[in-house]
Amino acid sequence: MADPNQRNARETFLASLSQRHWRLTAQRRAIVDAVFSTSEHFTAEQLLAWARQRDRSVSRATVYRTLPFLIGTGLLREIDLGKDRKCYDPNYAGHPNHSHIVCQDCGRVIEFEDEDMLRLGETISARLGFKVVAWRLQITGACELARRGGTCPHRPRQG
Ligand SMILES: [Zn+2]
Ligand SMILES: [Zn+2]
Structure with missing residues (x-):
């Protein structure tokens, strides 16, 4: 469930886009909305499934290209679980x-x-x-x- 911090993170992210030269396509928007409507850790594959519930045309490649961009904004953090497993944490904006x-x-x-x-x-x-x-x-x-x-x-x- 999204808490107010998640909604704020989404707003912060969207507000920063004009300076970042990053076009918010429909696919990217589905991914961004999925990221900021959860406070749970997720894998790239989970994110793909969530984003596809919002927009069925979201491709795996777009998810994998969008993740580093979101991490670069500081609003999403990568967690290394070892053994080449990774998950992503949308909780840093509200709980640094x-x-x-x-x-x-x-x-x-x-x-x-x-x-x-x-x-x-x-x-x-x-x-x-x-x-x-x-x-x-x-x-x-x-x-x-x-x-x-x-x-x-x-x-x-x-x-
Ligand atoms: Zn366990
Ligand atoms: Zn966390």
Whole structure:
């Protein structure tokens, strides 16, 4: 579900287009609308499916070309899940300080934000002579169920 931050991100994005020389075709608009109407992490293939619900003519190539452009605006962030898997996070405009835990088994991404950790980051940065301007932390972990049962129940079944 889109929260107000997502709608604002979409407005910010659309307002910036005139300076970016990027023509908002019908296909691109379907992709942009799909990106900014979710606050969940998604893969490129999921985005393709969502965009096609809005406009059936959206091509995979357009999705893959549009993603780097959106990332370049700072309103969308790429998350590297390891093993050549990537997903995309539309949540940075409204929640620039959040971090992620990734399940090493199924690749599920869980967001968290922690005041103590932010303070620690600021303290460490200040000690090294820096002021924090952006924050990116990713923890890869084994969830409790995976530790008990060997595999995470969220893992997509194969075969
Ligand atoms: Zn996130
Ligand atoms: Zn998992």
